[in-house]
Amino acid sequence: MKPSENNGYYGKHLAIILDSYYQMTGHEIDFGDQSGMPAKAVFNAPFALISHGIEPEPIFNYANEIAMQLFNMTWDEITTLASKYSAEQANREQRSQLLHEVKRNGYIGNYSGVRIAKGGQRFHIEQATVWNLTDFDGTYYGQAAMFSHWRFI
Numbered sequence: 203m204k205p206s207e208n209n210g211y212y213g214k215h216l217a218i219i220l221d222s223y224y225q226m227t228g229h230e231i232d233f234g235d236q237s238g239m240p241a242k243a244v245f246n247a248p249f250a251l252i253s254h255g256i257e258p259e260p261i262f263n264y265a266n267e268i269a270m271q272l273f274n275m276t277w278d279e280i281t282t283l284a285s286k287y288s289a290e291q292a293n294r295e296q297r298s299q300l301l302h303e304v305k306r307n308g309y310i311g312n313y314s315g316v317r318i319a320k321g322g323q324r325f326h327i328e329q330a331t332v333w334n335l336t337d338f339d340g341t342y343y344g345q346a347a348m349f350s351h352w353r354f355i
């Protein structure tokens with residue numbers, strides 16, 4: 203079910219994303235107005251945020267509104283998509299190397315690469331941060347990516 207008031211905008215998952223980002227980078231994610239529900243603010247933020255789990259072929263388990271728009275997918279579509287399919291076949295090896303480097307080093311800032319939306323629209327993401335997610339016990343939980351800069355190609 204798409205993030206909403208009914209499910210707290212996936213607040214527990216967002217807490218892991220936000221805490222992991224801080225632990226990896228030493229910075230907090232600026233998602234604007236923090237007077238209300240942080241998970242709602244992140245879902246509606248003016249940047250793309252997306253994460254995947256730890257399956258052998260990781261599946262996206264979260265995407266905020268901007269990420270769903272960029273990938274031209276509904277919540278149900280994006281959360282059943284193996285994350286490798288966010289890149290075209292020709293770019294999957296580069297993406298795989300990036301994710302291995304992130305897993306080894308904790309995070310990467312200033313990543314850029316080409317992604318593909320449903321329907322074939324390609325876009326170039328720039329200045330992305332990709333980081334490991336760990337739960338509050340330190341157990342590996344997956345990876346997330348956040349970016350504010352993209353251009354359609």
